[in-house]
Amino acid sequence: MHFRLMVAVLAALVWLRGPTGAETLVERGDYLVNGILTCGNCHTPRGPGGVFDNAKRLSGGPQVFDEPAFTVRGSNITPHKETGIGSWSAAELKRALQDGVRPNGVPLAPIMPSAYYKVFTPRDMDAVVAYLRSIPPVANAVPAPVYKTTVTGVSPPGADKPMGEADLVEPVRRGFYLATIGHCMECHTPMSGGRHDFSRLGAGGQIFPGPWGTSTARNITSHPDKGLGSWSDEDIKKAITQGIARDGSRLKPPMGYGLYARLKPDDLSAIVAYLRTVPAKE
Ligand code: HEC
């Protein structure tokens, strides 16, 4: 009896994890969403001291993005029917994520980094969607967005169409993919005339105000003095996953250090390998 029960449980586990024991789509989605993608950085409520309120994970961010073109907040992206995205189909969710358009045709403000999500491999896109549809629905009504003019996001060079699984083998290419879906360059590339100046990819300079005061995105190009050129791999990894700069000082938000701490060692090494190839800029 107990033996048969055990066999049944094992069979169920094999079925859930797939015959090879590889991660399931939902596990992959969990790894991405609560890791490199830092969706919660904009979509999860926070308690005292800015700490994530994980009981209400992904049910709406506290920040108001108040810009000349729009005033928006991170939406409730749990499957709650009335206040979240519970009534959206998988295809509608993918369209919102990659094309930045809601099911009712209204475009999302480009604070939502959809332009960086065009590069998702079909499998990873499926994983993110499967994970989002698996999390507990949380009732939380987020104030409606206000749009003043239409602005659209622009994909960084080489990232305007989906990559494939085969692209994720070679470390630099995989690092480029991860840094793109992690929208590193969205924060780390300077703006010029309201747009990212991708000719200065990674040169830093954008200013982020918040409860922490202000922080300025730093130069993460391969420049030997102004960027990361003379940092060791370990120095770079420590900055990304622990928020500690090479001189030992603590780095401020909004970069999601605690979420990046979840990166698998190979993925973190791939990001560093890619950063080494970013042309040096002052
Ligand atoms: C830099 C902040 C930021 C990040 C990171 C971010 N989002 Fe968003 N997202 C927003 C904002 C702000 C909105 C609302 C935009 C608007 O109202 O026009 C939004 C809207 C959405 C919507 C539309 C929901 C609705 O009800 O209209 C979905 C779905 C979504 N985000 C999913 C995600 C997922 C999944 C991730 C991670 C892969 C993610 N977002 C990462 C800021 C962000």
Ligand code: HEC
């Ligand atoms: C939401 C904006 C944002 C995102 C996304 C972001 N960063 Fe940052 N990053 C910053 C800011 C701001 C700082 C500086 C913080 C400070 O000065 O206290 C920083 C600091 C750093 C540093 C430390 C550099 C130094 O000179 O001390 C590194 C390395 C870095 N980021 C790499 C990355 C990588 C790689 C990614 C993507 C995986 C990434 N960042 C994503 C905003 C961001």
